[in-house]
Amino acid sequence: MATRSTIMDTNSFRPEMADALDPATRKLTEERDVLGPAYRLFYRNPVHLVKGVGSHLWDADGEEYLDVYNNVASVGHCHPRVVEALSKQASMLNTHTRYLHENILHYAEDILSTMPDELDRIMFQCTGSEANDLAIRVAQTYTGGEGVIVTHEAYHGNSALTSKLSPALGTAQTLGLTMRMIPTPDTYRLEIDGKAASECTAEEFGNWMAGEVRKAVADMERHGIKFAALLADSIFSSDGVYPDPVGYLKPVIDTVHELGGVWIADEVQPGFTRTGDAFWGFGRQGIVPDLVTSGKPMANGLPTSLMAARHEVLEPFAGSIPYFNTFGGNPVCMAAAQAVLDVMRDEDTMGNAKKVGKVFKDAVASLMPSHPCIGDVRGAGLYIGCEIVKPGTKEPDQKAALDILETLRDNHILTSVCGRYGNILKLRPPLVFSESDVDWFMDGFTKTLETLKL
Numbered sequence: 001m002a003t004r005s006t007i008m009d010t011n012s013f014r015p016e017m018a019d020a021l022d023p024a025t026r027k028l029t030e031e032r033d034v035l036g037p038a039y040r041l042f043y044r045n046p047v048h049l050v051k052g053v054g055s056h057l058w059d060a061d062g063e064e065y066l067d068v069y070n071n072v073a074s075v076g077h078c079h080p081r082v083v084e085a086l087s088k089q090a091s092m093l094n095t096h097t098r099y100l101h102e103n104i105l106h107y108a109e110d111i112l113s114t115m116p117d118e119l120d121r122i123m124f125q126c127t128g129s130e131a132n133d134l135a136i137r138v139a140q141t142y143t144g145g146e147g148v149i150v151t152h153e154a155y156h157g158n159s160a161l162t163s164k165l166s167p168a169l170g171t172a173q174t175l176g177l178t179m180r181m182i183p184t185p186d187t188y189r190l191e192i193d194g195k196a197a198s199e200c201t202a203e204e205f206g207n208w209m210a211g212e213v214r215k216a217v218a219d220m221e222r223h224g225i226k227f228a229a230l231l232a233d234s235i236f237s238s239d240g241v242y243p244d245p246v247g248y249l250k251p252v253i254d255t256v257h258e259l260g261g262v263w264i265a266d267e268v269q270p271g272f273t274r275t276g277d278a279f280w281g282f283g284r285q286g287i288v289p290d291l292v293t294s295g296k297p298m299a300n301g302l303p304t305s306l307m308a309a310r311h312e313v314l315e316p317f318a319g320s321i322p323y324f325n326t327f328g329g330n331p332v333c334m335a336a337a338q339a340v341l342d343v344m345r346d347e348d349t350m351g352n353a354k355k356v357g358k359v360f361k362d363a364v365a366s367l368m369p370s371h372p373c374i375g376d377v378r379g380a381g382l383y384i385g386c387e388i389v390k391p392g393t394k395e396p397d398q399k400a401a402l403d404i405l406e407t408l409r410d411n412h413i414l415t416s417v418c419g420r421y422g423n424i425l426k427l428r429p430p431l432v433f434s435e436s437d438v439d440w441f442m443d444g445f446t447k448t449l450e451t452l453k454l
Helices: 015-020 023-035 080-090 102-112 128-143 202-222 249-258 311-318 331-346 349-365 398-410 435-452
Strands: 049-053 056-059 064-067 119-125 147-151 179-182 227-232 262-266 291-294 305-310 374-379 384-388 416-418 424-427
Touching (some): 015 023, 080 331, 102 119, 102 331, 119 128, 119 311, 128 227, 128 262, 128 291, 147 202, 179 202, 202 227, 202 249, 227 249, 331 349, 349 374, 349 435, 398 416, 398 424, 398 435
Parallel strands (some): 147 179, 147 227, 227 262
Antiparallel strands (some): 049 056, 119 305, 384 424, 416 424
8 A cells, every 4th residue: 555654554453354343342443434534543453441550551341451552651541640730730720821820830940950951941832743843943943944854764743844754654645845854774774884784883873874964965955955954853763763872863963063954852752761861862862952842751641742942043933933832831731741750750760761671672682582583672761672574584574563463462462563664563661661561561472473473
């Protein structure tokens, strides 16, 4: 299917699968017709969830599932401190940012304290798409350019502007004429000057990627387009999870600045202690962005996002163009976001991501000798990519990956896939994931591979 989206269509239910469903599930899928055809459900047999606690979920029949996918509920489903904070504030007031209120100011100061000093201004929105949309406008105003570079399988949002910078949405989505794509930083398959990328130093790999940025900017200039920004997340999540070697982004960002652009760090997925090595994904790489965006994990799923900036980068836009996002930064969402930040500190989600993430990654990698369909296991903290290939090769095996997903679902373990070929298991659980959760996953994953004879 030429127009299929790698992030939307790979692991999805389609109407022709309805005949295999039980009557109640089939009825619910049919009633979704009122939503129109653009929406997608996970799995050939969709899951009807009704309750969540921590990293566990329950369906309408009372069956328990392990959530190995949901970074939105960053500190766990229905965390009591978050529920209490939002309930308390909702019972008093919820309004917009054109009135004074303490919550937005307290949170702004607190979240900026987690960032480098150079990032000293912040604005709030409701979605990651809105945050990236604003960041692009700010970058274009500051540089006077229009051209934005993204990676080959990036996803940065679904607004008119950000969808044109999101090749992962599929070929039916028209990409922007002023955007350019550079290759995914695929450390598993790439060869650089005859050398496997996995054997390259951070400097060597970074210099290769910086060269790709130079090519993209040169092509912009040939078409009369001035370069504005590189928009990228530091773990390249939609591309397939490529966090290493640590430090490889420094030559890339140095080149972006040399060529007159800025770096927009999309931290929706690698931020908020996810990698275990730093609060922000860019911190793990040892670099300071010009603009930072985040969204879904901030308030444990409430519609909240941010754009942080260097004041000198923000000023040309903010000093001339009024900006108003009706409920971006509203008191209820700010109360929830503050509770999430407090939980992250008090429960040490960064330490948990580092400790449990290593146990998780090592456990998955330990299956490689006995299950040659696992070609590579890579990741940082609680963000792991497990590449499924045809044994003895590096050829992606999407069919096997999808069969694994469906069988894991039957074993009450929920996750999905990513990457250009839809063959990489995307293991990205809530940050409260425990070692006993790892054991549950490994039991189900091993059973799944044995059932499928992979």
